[in-house]
Amino acid sequence: MGNITIRELAQRLGLSIATVSKALKDSYEISDATKKKIVSLANELNYSPNPYASSLRKQQSKTIAVVLPEVADSFFSLAINGIQEVALAKGYHVLFYLSHESFELEKKAINHCNNGRVDGVLISVSSETRDTAHISSLRSKNIPVVFFDRELEGYAAPKVVTNDYECGELAAKHLLDKGCRFPVFLSTSDALAICQNRFSGFANEINKIRNEIATYPFIINCSNDKNIYDQIASILEKFPAIDGIVASVEKLAIQTLLVCADQNIPIPDRIKVLAFSTLETAPLLNPSLTTISQPAFDIGKHSAETLITMIEKKKHSITNDYKAVLPSALNIRKSTQ
Amino acid sequence: MGNITIRELAQRLGLSIATVSKALKDSYEISDATKKKIVSLANELNYSPNPYASSLRKQQSKTIAVVLPEVADSFFSLAINGIQEVALAKGYHVLFYLSHESFELEKKAINHCNNGRVDGVLISVSSETRDTAHISSLRSKNIPVVFFDRELEGYAAPKVVTNDYECGELAAKHLLDKGCRFPVFLSTSDALAICQNRFSGFANEINKIRNEIATYPFIINCSNDKNIYDQIASILEKFPAIDGIVASVEKLAIQTLLVCADQNIPIPDRIKVLAFSTLETAPLLNPSLTTISQPAFDIGKHSAETLITMIEKKKHSITNDYKAVLPSALNIRKSTQ
Numbered sequence: 001m002g003n004i005t006i007r008e009l010a011q012r013l014g015l016s017i018a019t020v021s022k023a024l025k026d027s028y029e030i031s032d033a034t035k036k037k038i039v040s041l042a043n044e045l046n047y048s049p050n051p052y053a054s055s056l057r058k059q060q061s062k063t064i065a066v067v068l069p070e071v072a073d074s075f076f077s078l079a080i081n082g083i084q085e086v087a088l089a090k091g092y093h094v095l096f097y098l099s100h101e102s103f104e105l106e107k108k109a110i111n112h113c114n115n116g117r118v119d120g121v122l123i124s125v126s127s128e129t130r131d132t133a134h135i136s137s138l139r140s141k142n143i144p145v146v147f148f149d150r151e152l153e154g155y156a157a158p159k160v161v162t163n164d165y166e167c168g169e170l171a172a173k174h175l176l177d178k179g180c181r182f183p184v185f186l187s188t189s190d191a192l193a194i195c196q197n198r199f200s201g202f203a204n205e206i207n208k209i210r211n212e213i214a215t216y217p218f219i220i221n222c223s224n225d226k227n228i229y230d231q232i233a234s235i236l237e238k239f240p241a242i243d244g245i246v247a248s249v250e251k252l253a254i255q256t257l258l259v260c261a262d263q264n265i266p267i268p269d270r271i272k273v274l275a276f277s278t279l280e281t282a283p284l285l286n287p288s289l290t291t292i293s294q295p296a297f298d299i300g301k302h303s304a305e306t307l308i309t310m311i312e313k314k315k316h317s318i319t320n321d322y323k324a325v326l327p328s329a330l331n332i333r334k335s336t337q
Numbered sequence: 338m339g340n341i342t343i344r345e346l347a348q349r350l351g352l353s354i355a356t357v358s359k360a361l362k363d364s365y366e367i368s369d370a371t372k373k374k375i376v377s378l379a380n381e382l383n384y385s386p387n388p389y390a391s392s393l394r395k396q397q398s399k400t401i402a403v404v405l406p407e408v409a410d411s412f413f414s415l416a417i418n419g420i421q422e423v424a425l426a427k428g429y430h431v432l433f434y435l436s437h438e439s440f441e442l443e444k445k446a447i448n449h450c451n452n453g454r455v456d457g458v459l460i461s462v463s464s465e466t467r468d469t470a471h472i473s474s475l476r477s478k479n480i481p482v483v484f485f486d487r488e489l490e491g492y493a494a495p496k497v498v499t500n501d502y503e504c505g506e507l508a509a510k511h512l513l514d515k516g517c518r519f520p521v522f523l524s525t526s527d528a529l530a531i532c533q534n535r536f537s538g539f540a541n542e543i544n545k546i547r548n549e550i551a552t553y554p555f556i557i558n559c560s561n562d563k564n565i566y567d568q569i570a571s572i573l574e575k576f577p578a579i580d581g582i583v584a585s586v587e588k589l590a591i592q593t594l595l596v597c598a599d600q601n602i603p604i605p606d607r608i609k610v611l612a613f614s615t616l617e618t619a620p621l622l623n624p625s626l627t628t629i630s631q632p633a634f635d636i637g638k639h640s641a642e643t644l645i646t647m648i649e650k651k652k653h654s655i656t657n658d659y660k661a662v663l664p665s666a667l668n669i670r671k672s673t674q
Contacts, residue, residue, distance in 0.1 A: 071408040096433035257621050286623030
């Protein structure tokens with residue numbers, strides 16, 4: 001038989017076209033029993049929606065945008081793979097915009113999404129981002145936004161993140177257990193919620209056990225991408241008591257290892273190093289690197305699923321206070337033995 | 338004074354608007370002397386073009402697309418940074434599409450670029466790509482395309498690449514110098530020009546010095562992304578004579594190192610490993626990894642400059658036989674000592 005239309009389905013079932021249409025989109029307005037009846041007949045008659053017409057009707061581009069700070073970090077490259085897996089399965093194109101940690105570039109990217117060319121946006125904010133007007137403007141045009149990993153604390157929007165505070169505690173506990181007296185936390189931005197939360201957990205644990213914290217800086221901000229190596233070298237020279245480092249992001253870990261290698265600072269004997277990282281080569285490094293690894297692929301996957309659910313009008317299930325927290329894991333290796 | 342227009346500039350100089358406009362775009366149609374006169378007055382009167390009007394006139398989106406196989410490879414993340422640096426300086430947005438080594442996804446991405454949303458496309462083809470119709474169709478709509486790194490051999494279009502053949506020779510020479518008798522080349526695709534060329538150089542060098550090549554496979558294709566680790570493990574088990582490995586791409590190198598670590602195969606004592614890679618952690622690995630490192634950032638930069646030159650109608654300078662070859666470098670480290 002020829003292609004059956006939604007009108008014919010409705011006629012056969014004695015239902016309105018709107019009801020059938022909503023049921024086929026899994027709308028919450030239609031009861032499960034009615035949905036079942038409709039879907040069953042649709043399957044039986046090989047009903048397949050006309051995607052072009054459907055796209056026109058909804059004015060959808062079947063495209064989502066991903067705005068993220070960089071791709072050199074393994075977290076982002078894994079998250080991208082998770083996002084693309086879901087997008088592919090659901091028939092969406094994915095456009096990537098890189099902010100390179102610049103608020104101006106992030107704003108430009110968001111404005112570029114603001115003209116109907118995308119149906120929704122996944123964002124991991126730049127380390128400079130404090131303002132939210134660009135994101136609010138997008139949402140005011142009914143373009144849904146989901147934050148992944150790097151969210152904006154206090155801004156009400158769906159978020160998919162990891163348990164940064166607990167992992168900060170875990171990092172500090174691990175270094176203290178291994179005998180560190182003066183562990184330091186290397187931050188990449190004092191504005192990023194992920195860094196703040198990781199540091200708060202770290203600080204909470206350090207504060208519990210000693211009163212010497214005034215004598216050395218236990219957080220150091222390496223926010224200038226251009227000379228991270230020099231910043232770390234000068235920190236280690238200035239504060240020779242430092243015997244442990246928690247690198248809050250991968251690039252800080254790699255630069256720390258390069259400084260220690262160049263200056264013959266033995267790891268773990270003089271300094272123990274732990275990194276928030278999903279670096280594939282972590283077990284192959286000399287010494288192998290202890291990491292707290294985020295579920296990057298799953299964060300990408302889950303955030304894309306959340307966004308596409310919102311795009312496809314099942315918005316009632318995703319409210320602004322939606323927050324999925326996917327736990328990270330501590331992988332103990334030689335750099336902290 | 339108020340904003341001076343191009344019309345006023347033309348009137349003051351007694352030239353046509355078209356001539357002034359072309360001169361300000363550095364067109365080859367205008368003589369250097371005339372350009373100088375026009376630019377000098379434009380600077381004196383603080384002429385600044387209206388970018389919006391200019392964009393409308395040219396029907397330009399001021400957006401370029403980058404289609405590439407993946408971002409987990411450090412070559413691509415560095416190349417992306419080079420591309421974005423140029424785009425930013427020239428006022429272009431950059432959209433990234435990932436093919437994930439799938440020809441179907443690459444075609445979809447290219448088709449997505451085919452509707453006026455981008456002014457030009459940079460592409461590094463997937464390992465499955467043999468056909469060129471999708472790219473020809475784009476170019477037939479006057480959307481310029483520049484290949485970077487992974488080109489399509491025999492297809493006439495501007496290309497920015499590295500000296501893969503010579504580097505294949507260099508890799509083989511280095512392993513033979515270090516005493517390898519049975520070095521093997523791990524390829525990621527028998528269709529990719531970069532792999533073919535690297536292998537041809539490698540094979541040429543190996544063939545020079547011995548007649549034993551029939552006794553073991555000196556190229557092995559690990560084209561299935563899902564089980565590279567297993568493929569490498571089974572190769573090493575099946576051909577215990579292998580005493581050297583050239584990994585044609587980064588992911589093959591990492592999996593080789595993981596297999597050797599798990600199976601306690603000592604590097605470099607039993608097997609020497611050399612990788613085509615720009616991995617930042619190469620000097621930090623255990624053992625540190627000998628690499629042939631491509632000028633990834635510069636390849637990105639140069640390809641973006643080439644594309645934008647074509648977009649901005651100075652096309653006469655970029656012909657289809659344009660090929661920039663940026664040399665790679667051998668970095669000798671412990672994995673081949």
